[in-house]
Amino acid sequence: MEPVENAATVRYADAAGLPDALRGADILFVWDFLSTAVPDAWPSADRLRWLHIASAGVDPVMFPELRDSDVVLTNSRGVFDNPIAEYVLGLVIAFAKDFAGSLDLQRAGTWRHRETERVGGKRALIVGTGPIGRSIARMLTAAGLKVAGVGRRAREGDPDFGAVHASDDLAEHIGWADYVVAVAPLTEKTKGLFDRRVFAAMKPTARFINVGRGELVVTDDLIDALRADEVAGAALDVFETEPLPAESPLWTMDNVLLSPHMSGDVVGWKDTLAELFVANFEKWLAGERLDNVVDKKLGYVPMGAEPR
Amino acid sequence: MEPVENAATVRYADAAGLPDALRGADILFVWDFLSTAVPDAWPSADRLRWLHIASAGVDPVMFPELRDSDVVLTNSRGVFDNPIAEYVLGLVIAFAKDFAGSLDLQRAGTWRHRETERVGGKRALIVGTGPIGRSIARMLTAAGLKVAGVGRRAREGDPDFGAVHASDDLAEHIGWADYVVAVAPLTEKTKGLFDRRVFAAMKPTARFINVGRGELVVTDDLIDALRADEVAGAALDVFETEPLPAESPLWTMDNVLLSPHMSGDVVGWKDTLAELFVANFEKWLAGERLDNVVDKKLGYVPMGAEPR
Numbered sequence: 001m002e003p004v005e006n007a008a009t010v011r012y013a014d015a016a017g018l019p020d021a022l023r024g025a026d027i028l029f030v031w032d033f034l035s036t037a038v039p040d041a042w043p044s045a046d047r048l049r050w051l052h053i054a055s056a057g058v059d060p061v062m063f064p065e066l067r068d069s070d071v072v073l074t075n076s077r078g079v080f081d082n083p084i085a086e087y088v089l090g091l092v093i094a095f096a097k098d099f100a101g102s103l104d105l106q107r108a109g110t111w112r113h114r115e116t117e118r119v120g121g122k123r124a125l126i127v128g129t130g131p132i133g134r135s136i137a138r139m140l141t142a143a144g145l146k147v148a149g150v151g152r153r154a155r156e157g158d159p160d161f162g163a164v165h166a167s168d169d170l171a172e173h174i175g176w177a178d179y180v181v182a183v184a185p186l187t188e189k190t191k192g193l194f195d196r197r198v199f200a201a202m203k204p205t206a207r208f209i210n211v212g213r214g215e216l217v218v219t220d221d222l223i224d225a226l227r228a229d230e231v232a233g234a235a236l237d238v239f240e241t242e243p244l245p246a247e248s249p250l251w252t253m254d255n256v257l258l259s260p261h262m263s264g265d266v267v268g269w270k271d272t273l274a275e276l277f278v279a280n281f282e283k284w285l286a287g288e289r290l291d292n293v294v295d296k297k298l299g300y301v302p303m304g305a306e307p308r
Numbered sequence: 309m310e311p312v313e314n315a316a317t318v319r320y321a322d323a324a325g326l327p328d329a330l331r332g333a334d335i336l337f338v339w340d341f342l343s344t345a346v347p348d349a350w351p352s353a354d355r356l357r358w359l360h361i362a363s364a365g366v367d368p369v370m371f372p373e374l375r376d377s378d379v380v381l382t383n384s385r386g387v388f389d390n391p392i393a394e395y396v397l398g399l400v401i402a403f404a405k406d407f408a409g410s411l412d413l414q415r416a417g418t419w420r421h422r423e424t425e426r427v428g429g430k431r432a433l434i435v436g437t438g439p440i441g442r443s444i445a446r447m448l449t450a451a452g453l454k455v456a457g458v459g460r461r462a463r464e465g466d467p468d469f470g471a472v473h474a475s476d477d478l479a480e481h482i483g484w485a486d487y488v489v490a491v492a493p494l495t496e497k498t499k500g501l502f503d504r505r506v507f508a509a510m511k512p513t514a515r516f517i518n519v520g521r522g523e524l525v526v527t528d529d530l531i532d533a534l535r536a537d538e539v540a541g542a543a544l545d546v547f548e549t550e551p552l553p554a555e556s557p558l559w560t561m562d563n564v565l566l567s568p569h570m571s572g573d574v575v576g577w578k579d580t581l582a583e584l585f586v587a588n589f590e591k592w593l594a595g596e597r598l599d600n601v602v603d604k605k606l607g608y609v610p611m612g613a614e615p616r
Contacts, residue, residue, distance in 0.1 A: 082428055083424070086401055086427040087424070090401030090404075090407065093398030097395050099398065099565075103411050103412075104411075106566045109560075111551035111568045112568060113569065113570050114573075115575045116573060117575055118574050119398075142451060143397065143450060242419075246417060251417050257407075258410070260419045261421065262421050262424060263405075263424075265422075265424060266425060267424070267425055267426075
């Protein structure tokens with residue numbers, strides 16, 4: 001943060017201190033992106049012009065007062081793309097080769113040979129066509145999977161996905177896939193997109209992977225679908241409530257792999273996030289166009305906007 | 309096996325029945341490739357001309373009497389290449405993203421965020437430059453790793469590996485790698501190749517993956533190296549003794565992932581192996597050159613021989 005500290009007065013604040021620190025500030029850099037401190041402190045934002053968030057998803061700050069204001073919102077697009085793509089490919093192979101079963105057997109001291117599945121030739125539907133979804137598509141394609149995408153609008157000939165289906169038609173297309181990857185931005189349109197009807201349309205041998213946001217999924221419907229063998233497995237890195245409450249049945253369900261919202265967090269990620277803010281701050285100082293400006297109506301940075 | 313049964317007298321035998329069944333037979337198809345029944349029954353091989361084995365490695369039948377005989381030996385080269393390559397890539401990602409740690413934490417009901425490692429940009433040294441090693445090299449390259457190979461002779465500009473180092477110089481080159489993959493054929497030259505000296509030369513953050521044969525490794529040296537933090541982790545699918553004995557410390561060591569000799573065994577593998585034998589049998593009947601003829605001096609099918 002040194003380049004910022006050299007050029008501006010910088011106040012560091014936690015949730016309790018935010019209302020005071022925000023008063024008179026031009027710029028707010030939201031580091032703890034899951035905090036609700038920003039909407040709570042909003043009345044103190046008396047001269048805020050720019051809010052930058054240390055995440056790809058901007059849903060935690062999409063409260064009406066910010067959305068309807070003139071405050072420019074930027075995100076940390078790009079930082080998480082390749083790390084998350086590697087993570088998703090690893091989960092696909094972990095399902096195909098039953099790594100969890102092997103570890104459970106190892107912990108039990110049991111030698112038990114099983115047959116595994118091929119990864120090559122399998123089909124992955126990636127719901128979310130932003131930079132992270134594209135990176136996932138390229139990585140899975142490189143490993144021999146066939147991919148398709150789901151976005152706001154249907155189209156053909158996408159360079160990363162080939163076919164992109166409209167999210168309104170998700171239930172019609174989801175049965176094609178052996179792996180379904182949720183990585184869409186959380187908006188009013190995508191909240192609860194994965195519900196009972198969508199899960200029921202999945203191939204019963206298919207697995208569901210969520211590295212986007214917990215609220216994309218109606219969690220109780222996912223649990224029901226897993227119990228009814230409508231979905232063969234799920235790997236979840238994000239949850240409606242984080243940390244995942246101790247009483248959630250997901251902790252102990254067969255064929256469910258949990259991780260604590262870490263799929264994109266590679267060693268050095270905090271430095272990378274800070275550097276990205278600093279680079280944008282220098283554009284701000286120079287009066288240049290900021291990178292990664294979120295379209296607050298859409299709830300994400302539109303494709304075609306300069307990617308970082 | 310129907311096409312074979314239609315054209316020849318076929319006898320099916322277990323280890324006990326093999327001496328009787330082998331008497332008078334022209335062809336022996338060894339299905340249980342880890343069995344020692346063949347050397348034991350060898351005195352009954354009174355007119356054997358061709359032995360085919362349902363595995364890539366032929367070490368279990370490389371006893372002196374067969375090696376020095378005129379019996380043609382063929383293997384099941386090709387069947388396991390891509391399945392094992394996928395498996396190895398999965399293990400690499402599982403280490404980088406600590407999937408085992410996540411599963412242990414899940415089983416304990418604990419939410420604990422950690423930072424993970426990138427896979428892209430990491431270096432993998434693949435010891436074994438046959439078809440399986442090549443498939444691993446291509447798969448890891450596709451996922452963004454840098455690769456090099458280790459084979460009998462050093463060379464540059466290999467299409468899959470780039471640089472190939474001589475196995476005699478393994479200890480000089482192994483320190484370059486973040487991941488070391490053992491997939492060499494087991495021969496007199498490669499037996500015990502991975503010993504104390506080689507492990508001590510590894511990068512202390514590197515992981516060792518064995519999908520070849522347990523006897524490539526001096527297991528006690530690997531255990532010592534893991535305990536001395538000279539090697540950061542190991543994923544082992546093959547062992548000097550299989551099943552791995554209950555008293556082996558490997559079962560419970562940190563950062564050791566075990567699986568029961570299954571990395572290449574995808575659903576349908578048995579059919580694929582049978583089909584490969586049948587196809588070769590039809591060449592035999594037609595008097596054509598057999599596929600996958602092992603050079604019994606080398607102990608494997610030389611590159612440049614027709615791959616299947």
